[in-house]
Amino acid sequence: MKIYFSGSIRGGEPDKGWFQALIRHISRHGEVLTEDSFGYSLDEENRFDDALIYERDMDWLRMADAVVAEVSAPSLGVGYEIAKAEEWGKPLLLLYREQPGCRPSAMLNGNKSLEMLVFREDADALKAVEDFLATVKRGRDSASP
Amino acid sequence: MKIYFSGSIRGGEPDKGWFQALIRHISRHGEVLTEDSFGYSLDEENRFDDALIYERDMDWLRMADAVVAEVSAPSLGVGYEIAKAEEWGKPLLLLYREQPGCRPSAMLNGNKSLEMLVFREDADALKAVEDFLATVKRGRDSASP
Numbered sequence: 014m015k016i017y018f019s020g021s022i023r024g025g026e027p028d029k030g031w032f033q034a035l036i037r038h039i040s041r042h043g044e045v046l047t048e049d050s051f052g053y054s055l056d057e058e059n060r061f062d063d064a065l066i067y068e069r070d071m072d073w074l075r076m077a078d079a080v081v082a083e084v085s086a087p088s089l090g091v092g093y094e095i096a097k098a099e100e101w102g103k104p105l106l107l108l109y110r111e112q113p114g115c116r117p118s119a120m121l122n123g124n125k126s127l128e129m130l131v132f133r134e135d136a137d138a139l140k141a142v143e144d145f146l147a148t149v150k151r152g153r154d155s156a157s158p
Numbered sequence: 159m160k161i162y163f164s165g166s167i168r169g170g171e172p173d174k175g176w177f178q179a180l181i182r183h184i185s186r187h188g189e190v191l192t193e194d195s196f197g198y199s200l201d202e203e204n205r206f207d208d209a210l211i212y213e214r215d216m217d218w219l220r221m222a223d224a225v226v227a228e229v230s231a232p233s234l235g236v237g238y239e240i241a242k243a244e245e246w247g248k249p250l251l252l253l254y255r256e257q258p259g260c261r262p263s264a265m266l267n268g269n270k271s272l273e274m275l276v277f278r279e280d281a282d283a284l285k286a287v288e289d290f291l292a293t294v295k296r297g298r299d300s301a302s303p
Contacts, residue, residue, distance in 0.1 A: 023261060024232030025170055059261050067268030084234055087169030090265035092237025100245055116168060116204050120235035123212030 014043030014150060017077035017103075019095070020051065022058060024088030027051075028110075031135065032083060035108075038139050039081060042146040046073040070094070077103055079149040081142060084121060084129070085110040095121065104152075106130065106145040108138045159188030159295060162222035162248075164240070165196065167203060169233030172196075173255075176280065177228060180253075183284050184226060187291040191218040215239070222248055224294040226287060229266060229274070230255040240266065249297075251275065251290040253283045 016039050021027040032051050039045050047070070070090075074080070080098040082091055084107050098105045107129040109117040121127055128145075132138045161184050166172040177196050184190050192215070215235075219225070225243040227236055229252045243250045252274040254262040266272055275286045 021232065023263060061264070063262075063264040063268030064270065065268070066264040070265065087166065087232040087234055089229055089232055089234075089237035089240070089263035092234035092239075093241045093263075093265045094237075095234070096238045096241030096245070100241070117208075118168060118234035118238075119206070119208040119211040120215065120238045123208030123210070125209065 014078045014146070014153070015073075015076055016043050016045050016146070017074050017080045017094075017098070018045050018047050018051075018083075019080060019091050020083035021086040021088035021091060022050065023055070024090065025086030027086055028083075034135065035081070035083065035138070035142065038142055039146070042143075042150065043078070046077060071097070074098060074103070075101065078153065079103065079146060080105045081145070082107050084108065084117060085112065087118070092118070092120070095127070099124075099126065104145070104149045106141065108132065108141070110138075159223045159291070159298070160218075160221055161188050161190050161291070162219050162225045162239075162243070163190050163192050163196075163228075164225060164236050165228035166231040166233035166236060167195065168200070169235065170231030172231055173228075176255075179280065180226070180228065180283070180287065183287055184291070187295065188223070191222060216242070219243060219248070220246065223298060224248065224291060225250045226290070227252050229253065229262060230257065232263070237263070237265070240272070244269075244271065249290070249294045251286065253277065253286070255283075 018036055020032050036045050036048055080103045082095055109131050111133050130141045165177050181190050181193055225248045227240055254276050256278050277283045
C-alpha cells in the first residue's frame with residue numbers, strides 16, 4: 014500500500030515528534046510517500062522550489078491508496094490536499110488533537126463525507142490509523158482478482 | 159456579481175481590520191457572500207454548528223462568480239475552499255502579505271494555475287483586487303447575450 018501522510022509544514026506549528034511517531038506507525042502498513050517531507054528544518058524546507066513540491070506532492074497524492082491527514086495545526090496545503098483527496102475518491106482519515114479553547118476547522122468537521130477522529134491520547138489516534146488502514150487493505154484485497 | 163471572500167477564522171490569527179477593509183473594497187463590485195462570517199468573535203463563532211457552516215459556505219462558493227482568498231494566515235478551511243474553487247473553475251485571486259521569515263504555502267504558490275499576489279502595501283492588494291474583479295466582470299459581460 015502507498016499512503017500519503019499530510020501535515021502542517023509552513024503553516025501552524027507542527028508537532029514534529031508526533032508526526033514522526035505517526036509516520037513510523039503508518040510505515041508498518043506500507044510505504045509513506047511523504048515520509049521525507051517531514052525531515053527538514055523550516056529553513057531547509059523554505060529553500061525548496063515550490064513548483065517542484067507541488068508537482069511531486071500532487072503526483073504522490075494521485076498514486077496513494079489512502080491518505081492520513083493531521084489537522085491539529087492550521088495549514089493551507091493540508092486543507093488543499095484534503096479537498097483533492099476527496100475529489101479523487103481517496104480513503105481519508107483526519108486526526109485532530111483536542112486543544113483547550115480551540116475547535117477543528119468547520120469546513121472539515123462540518124463535512125459529513127469526511128471522517129475525523131478528535132483525540133486526546135496518542136494511543137487513540139494510533140489505533141484509529143491501524144483500523145483505518147486495515148479497512149483500506151481489506152477493501153483492496155477483496156477487489157483484487 | 160457575487161464574490162466569495164475566504165480568510166482564516168479558526169486557523170492562524172486573522173487580521174480582522176484588514177479583512178474588513180478588503181471586504182469593504184470588494185463590496186464596491188458586488189455582493190460579498192461571506193461578509194457576515196467575519197463579524198463574529200471566535201467565542202461566538204465556535205458556538206455555530208459546523209455542518210451548517212460547511213453547507214452554507216459550499217452553497218455560496220458554488221454560486222460565486224469570483225473568489226478572493228486571503229492566504230497570509232494558515233487555515234485548513236481556506237486551503238479546502240481554494241481547491242474547491244479551482245475544481246469548479248471559479249476565477250480566483252490569492253493575496254499573501256510578505257512576512258519576515260515566512261513563505262507562502264508551497265501547495266498554493268507552486269500551483270501554476272493559481273494566481274497569487276505577494277504584497278507589502280495594502281494599496282497594492284486593493285489594486286490587484288480591483289483589476290481582478292474588473293477582468294471577471296468584463297468576461298461576464300462579453301459572455302452575456
